[in-house]
Amino acid sequence: MTSAPAISSISGKTRLIGLFGSPVDHSRSPVMQNSTFEAMGLDYVYLAFDVGGDHVEEAVSALRALNMRGANVTMPLKRAIIPHLDALSEAAELAGAVNVIVNDEGKLTGQISDGEGFMLSLRDAGHDVVGQRMVILGAGGAAIAVAVQAALDGVSEIVLFNRRDAFFEEARGLIERLQQRDLPIRLADLEDHALLAEAIRDADILVNATPVGMEGSLSKTALPDLELLRAELLVCDLIYVPRETRLLREAAARGCRTVPGTGMQLWQAAPAFRLWTGVDMDMTVARQALY
Ligand code: NAD
Numbered sequence: 385m386t387s388a389p390a391i392s393s394i395s396g397k398t399r400l401i402g403l404f405g406s407p408v409d410h411s412r413s414p415v416m417q418n419s420t421f422e423a424m425g426l427d428y429v430y431l432a433f434d435v436g437g438d439h440v441e442e443a444v445s446a447l448r449a450l451n452m453r454g455a456n457v458t459m460p461l462k463r464a465i466i467p468h469l470d471a472l473s474e475a476a477e478l479a480g481a482v483n484v485i486v487n488d489e490g491k492l493t494g495q496i497s498d499g500e501g502f503m504l505s506l507r508d509a510g511h512d513v514v515g516q517r518m519v520i521l522g523a524g525g526a527a528i529a530v531a532v533q534a535a536l537d538g539v540s541e542i543v544l545f546n547r548r549d550a551f552f553e554e555a556r557g558l559i560e561r562l563q564q565r566d567l568p569i570r571l572a573d574l575e576d577h578a579l580l581a582e583a584i585r586d587a588d589i590l591v592n593a594t595p596v597g598m599e600g601s602l603s604k605t606a607l608p609d610l611e612l613l614r615a616e617l618l619v620c621d622l623i624y625v626p627r628e629t630r631l632l633r634e635a636a637a638r639g640c641r642t643v644p645g646t647g648m649q650l651w652q653a654a655p656a657f658r659l660w661t662g663v664d665m666d667m668t669v670a671r672q673a674l675y
Pocket residue numbers: 498521522523524525526527546547549551552593594595596598606622623624645646648649650652
């Protein structure tokens with residue numbers, strides 16, 4: 385059951401929180417955040433605004449001028465918005481991306497909750513990955529956010545495998561910077577099957593952070609050889625539609641524990657909620673609203 389925001393309880397004191405990006409009309413964040421504000425009796429309202437790259441500066445000015453409490457930021461603004469903010473959290477600075485803005489009396493701080501959401505979803509599913517080794521398929525925005533947070537949380541070794549496309553080149557510079565900050569993150573070529581096989585053999589966690597397995601490629605996986613799936617592996621997919629991708633199905637059939645991307649989709653909302661309101665999000669309400 386999802387509930388609509390209680391319009392009648394909006395007052396002169398209600399604080400506005402936005403979602404900036406394009407497109408945003410499919411987003412589940414407004415229903416999830418508003419249902420939770422209402423259930424918890426918190427005086428906030430969350431609205432999505434379709435903002436493309438051409439209007440990023442004006443959107444940030446509006447956030448200041450209207451004294452909004454903050455915003456979520458989605459594609460295509462996650463990187464482009466950074467020069468317009470006053471400060472960044474450590475994870476946002478390392479990942480070079482922002483998906484949460486907090487407005488503290490005119491000071492705008494950019495944060496990133498995607499990686500935190502992923503790590504919280506593992507904990508929620510009962511998996512402690514501190515000290516373990518992780519292989520990530522992909523090196524795009526989500527992969528980098530997950531890798532940075534995993535490293536900050538104590539995952540001991542992270543290898544991102546990407547095909548030799550534009551993402552590979554972009555990730556190379558970023559990962560060199562992370563290595564200079566002593567984060568245990570490496571980049572490798574997804575076409576190097578011997579290296580991939582070796583890394584997965586030594587890994588505890590395998591994460592798909594590519595779109596392979598979504599609508600249009602439902603029967604595919606980014607993993608070139610499914611025989612690399614060993615029963616000891618924890619296999620995660622960041623894709624949340626469908627909930628069970630082919631990778632997760634094949635992994636479960638081989639005895640692996642699996643975590644779908646729906647957990648990250650839910651849990652990335654929690655750190656943002658806490659930053660804006662100062663209290664913990666009621667995850668039972670948020671979960672009901674999301675699904
Ligand atoms: P992105 O466009 O920034 O990166 C895409 C990555 O996938 C790149 O590394 C690219 O090289 C790789 N890739 C694309 N097609 C490929 C193919 N055919 N074979 C191998 N590699 C391929 O995208 P993103 O924002 O990082 O998102 C990646 C996935 O994560 C998407 O499916 C997205 O829906 C999902 N995601 C989920 C959540 C969540 O809350 N669960 C949050 C963010 C992203």
